[in-house]
Every structure is written in structure tokens, then in C-alpha cells.
Amino acid sequence: MTYIDVTLNGKKISVPNSSKLFELTKYTEIDAETSNTDIVYVLNGYNADKNSELSENDSIVILKKGEMPDQTELEYMLTARNLPGIYEKIKNSCIGIAGLGGLGSNIALSLARIGIGKLIIADFDVVEPTNLNRQQYFINQLGKPKTAALKELISNANPYVTVIEHNTMLNPENCLSIFKDCDVICEAFDNPESKAWFAESILCNLSDTTLISSSGMAGLGSSNEILTKKISKRFYICGDLKSDAKELGGLMSPRVSICAGHQANIALEIIVNRNK
Amino acid sequence: MAIINGKNIENANGMSVSDYLDSLNYNSQRIAVELNGNILPKKNFKDTIISEADKIEIVAFVGGG
Numbered sequence: 463m464t465y466i467d468v469t470l471n472g473k474k475i476s477v478p479n480s481s482k483l484f485e486l487t488k489y490t491e492i493d494a495e496t497s498n499t500d501i502v503y504v505l506n507g508y509n510a511d512k513n514s515e516l517s518e519n520d521s522i523v524i525l526k527k528g529e530m531p532d533q534t535e536l537e538y539m540l541t542a543r544n545l546p547g548i549y550e551k552i553k554n555s556c557i558g559i560a561g562l563g564g565l566g567s568n569i570a571l572s573l574a575r576i577g578i579g580k581l582i583i584a585d586f587d588v589v590e591p592t593n594l595n596r597q598q599y600f601i602n603q604l605g606k607p608k609t610a611a612l613k614e615l616i617s618n619a620n621p622y623v624t625v626i627e628h629n630t631m632l633n634p635e636n637c638l639s640i641f642k643d644c645d646v647i648c649e650a651f652d653n654p655e656s657k658a659w660f661a662e663s664i665l666c667n668l669s670d671t672t673l674i675s676s677s678g679m680a681g682l683g684s685s686n687e688i689l690t691k692k693i694s695k696r697f698y699i700c701g702d703l704k705s706d707a708k709e710l711g712g713l714m715s716p717r718v719s720i721c722a723g724h725q726a727n728i729a730l731e732i733i734v735n736r737n738k
Numbered sequence: 739m740a741i742i743n744g745k746n747i748e749n750a751n752g753m754s755v756s757d758y759l760d761s762l763n764y765n766s767q768r769i770a771v772e773l774n775g776n777i778l779p780k781k782n783f784k785d786t787i788i789s790e791a792d793k794i795e796i797v798a799f800v801g802g803g
Contacts, residue, residue, distance in 0.1 A: 565803045650803050654768040657799040661770040665777040675770075680802040693795050694775045707802030718802075 466518045471531070472538025477516065484513045492526050500527050507546045521546055537622045541577040548734050549577070555733045556580040558644035558671075560632055560660060562587075562608040564596035564713055565676055566650035567615075568722030571598050573729065574616040580624040581616065584640055585609055586631040596715040632656075634663040642668060645736065646729045649675045650722070652707065665697055672732050678702040679721035681710035688717070690724045700724035740792045751790055756783035759796070770797045 465476040470489055477486065483503055488494065492501060503510045504523040516522070523542040525531055531539055541549065557578055559566045562585035570581055585608040589599045603611040609627035616625055628640050637660060641647050647668075649660050657675055664673050678701035679688060687702040701721050707713050739746045742758075750758050755778065759766055771778045772795040778786060788794065 561803055563803050652801060652803040654799040654801045657803075658768050658770055661797070662777055662779055665770075666779055675797070675799070676803055677797070677799045678802070680800075693797060694772055697770075697772065697777070699797060701800075703798070704800060705802070706800035709800075713802050 466516065466520075468516055468518070468520045468522055469538075470522045471524065471535040473534075481516050482513045483510055483516060483522065486516075486522060487524055490524050492524065496526060501525070502527055504542045507543055509543075537577075540575075540620050540622070544576055545734075551734050551736065552577055552730075553579045555646075555736075556582065556644050557729055557733070558582040558584075558641040558647035559650055560584055560637065560641070560647060561650040561652065561656075562597075562612050563593065563650060563652055564715070564718035565679070565722045565725065566648070567598035567608070567612055568719050569648050569650060569726045569729070570612055571615060571619055572723065572726040574620045574623045574625075576730065577620055578623055578733075580626065582626045582628070582641060582644055583609055583612055584628040584630060584632055584637075586629065596713055596718045632660070634659050637663055638667050641671070644668075644671055646672045646674060646732050648725045648729055649673065650725070651676075654706075661697070669696075672696045672698070674725050674728055675699045676701050676721055676725060678705045679717050680705040680707040680713050681717070683717060685717070685720050688720050688724060690728045698728055700728065739790065740788050740794060742794045743796055750788045753788050754784055755786045755788060755794075758788060759783065764796065764798060768799050770799070771795070772797070 464479040466479050467474055467476055470486055483505055502525050506521050523539050555578055557573055559570050562583055570583055587608050589603045589606050589608055589611050599611050607629045609629040613625045613627055616623055649657055651657050661675055677699055683705050690700050692698050739748055740750045774793050
């Protein structure tokens with residue numbers, strides 16, 4: 463009999479050639495009597511309901527609905543719906559997030575959920591009630607430093623992400639040592655002067671890092687005006703480039719989250735396309 | 739003719755970056771300037787003269803985050 467290698471719940475196993483997806487349940491702890499409707503099958507990033515024949519190097523997750531997998535399987539399962547083939551690049555990457563407000567808290571959780579290896583997060587502030595209309599924090603975190611509060615949320619979403627926290631006010635000097643190991647840095651400040659000095663400091667001094675700045679996500683305005691613009695090889699900016707928070711007097715979750723989504727998505731794209 | 743933010747600008751040639759920014763009422767504390775693909779530090783705005791072949795991107799930041 464010939465065999466093929468597949469990955470089941472994070473472990474490499476050899477199964478007979480022409481094995482079918484549902485047959486692999488016998489390699490798990492799931493009781494053989496369990497109905498298929500109580501089992502989740504994920505084949506190469508896609509929820510599968512057909513008993514397909516398996517091929518070499520297929521990546522498979524099989525779990526019983528509502529049951530907690532063991533620790534070794536959990537990390538693998540958390541990112542099983544990610545695009546196949548990018549795990550190593552994501553796991554080996556380091557992304558910095560400067561400012562943990564509406565943009566930063568959303569960017570961090572979005573990247574944590576896909577299993578980014580390391581996040582370096584920095585903010586000097588504590589969680590306030592006025593933050594909660596757009597920031598990812600919760601009532602029971604009021605008064606906590608944003609760094610600690612966000613670290614807590616990240617570990618609840620994906621405990622396998624390494625989080626380095628800096629509970630400090632960033633400036634043009636300390637930002638260089640804090641973010642020097644990052645592949646990509648997302649600037650998520652509120653203040654336009656800070657956005658400007660940060661861009662200058664990072665781009666002049668950290669020559670291996672790509673910066674994703676933000677500008678313009680306040681008020682109502684169209685979702686579709688928020689863009690990702692490439693300024694140069696190592697410099698991107700996300701936002702509508704015009705909606706000023708002070709002028710418009712409001713920053714709200716839907717539009718801020720769209721901009722954060724742009725920043726997280728271009729960060730992911732840069733990581734995945736690196737050294738291609 | 740220098741290309742500034744994607745447009746051919748006729749009257750910028752020979753001006754310093756800081757004079758050009760002032761002429762358009764940019765707040766220099768809220769911008770980042772790229773000159774031919776590299777960031778131009780603020781301290782060099784005064785002494786950098788815009789020439790024919792330059793490609794400049796002025797990124798103006800607004801508040802909110």
C-alpha cells in the first residue's frame with residue numbers, strides 16, 4: 463500500500479493513499495459513533511462537508527463541535543481558516559503598533575487573530591469610558607493601562623501570540639529602540655503632529671521597516687473613501703486623508719474600524735509577500 | 739518640471755521646500771515630505787531646493803485614531 467503525508471490537527475501523519483476526509487476521524491479522540499453533523503471538518507482552510515479524497519500535504523482539522531481541543535491542537539486550529547501556506551511567514555513576523563486607541567486596538571486584535579508571531583504594542587494611556595465607542599476595550603477594563611488591557615484581550619483571542627508591551631509615551635527617540643525589530647509598524651496615533659514626527663523618525667532611521675501611517679477616519683463620510691495609498695517602497699498611508707477629528711468632532715467605531723482594517727490588511731500583505 | 743503629489747508643478751523649480759510648503763499654507767508640524775523616494779527630515783526643508791527632475795510627495799496628516 464502507498465501512503466501520503468497529511469497534517470491533521472497540527473501533527474504530520476501518514477495515511478493510506480486514497481484515504482477520504484471523514485475516515486481521518488479515527489485518528490482523533492472523537493468517538494466513532496459521533497454523527498458527522500456534530501463534527502467540524504476543515505480541509506486546506508475551507509470548511510468541508512464533502513467526503514473528499516485526500517492528497518499529499520493536505521492540511522486537515524477535525525474537531526467535535528463545542529469541545530475544547532487539547533493545547534497542542536488548539537494553536538493549529540485557531541488559524542485553520544487562514545489562507546493555506548502562509549503560516550510560517552505570519553508566525554515569524556513582528557509587527558509594531560504605535561498608539562492603542564481606536565485604530566491600534568483594532569489592528570492588534572485583527573493581527574492577533576490570524577496568529578502573528580509577535581506584536582510590539584505601545585501606549586501611555588489608561589482605558590477611559592470615552593474610548594469605548596470605538597476601541598476594543600470593555601467596561602471591566604476601565605482604568606487599566608491600555609497595554610495591559612490589550613494584552614489581556616489578545617491572549618483571549620490567540621494565546622500563542624507573543625506580546626511585548628511598552629506602557630510609555632512615545633517620542634522620536636524612544637520609538638526607534640522600541641520598534642527596531644519590527645518588520646512592519648502601524649502608526650495609530652490620534653494627534654497629527656505625532657503622526658508627522660513618527661513617520662520622519664521611523665523612515666529616516668529604521669531602514670528595514672515598512673511604515674503604515676493613518677490619516678482621516680473621523681465623522682460619517684463614505685466607507686469607500688478610506689484607502690490604502692502607497693507613498694513609496696517602505697511607506698503606506700491609510701484613511702481618507704481629509705476627515706479631521708478635531709474639525710468634525712467625532713470618531714466612531716464603524717469608520718475607525720475600516721481604517722484599522724486597511725492598516726492590518728496591508729501589514730499582512732507586506733508580511734506574506736516579503737522575500738517572495 | 740518637478741512632480742509634486744503626482745502633478746507637474748511649473749512654478750516650484752528653484753524654490754526651497756519650506757518656501758513651497760509655506761506658499762500652500764502647509765503646517766510643517768503636520769506633514770511628512772518624501773523627496774525622490776526618501777523621507778526629507780524637517781531640518782532640511784529650508785536648505786533643500788526643488789529642481790526640475792524632483793519627485794516630491796507631501797503627506798499632510800489630520801487628527802484621529
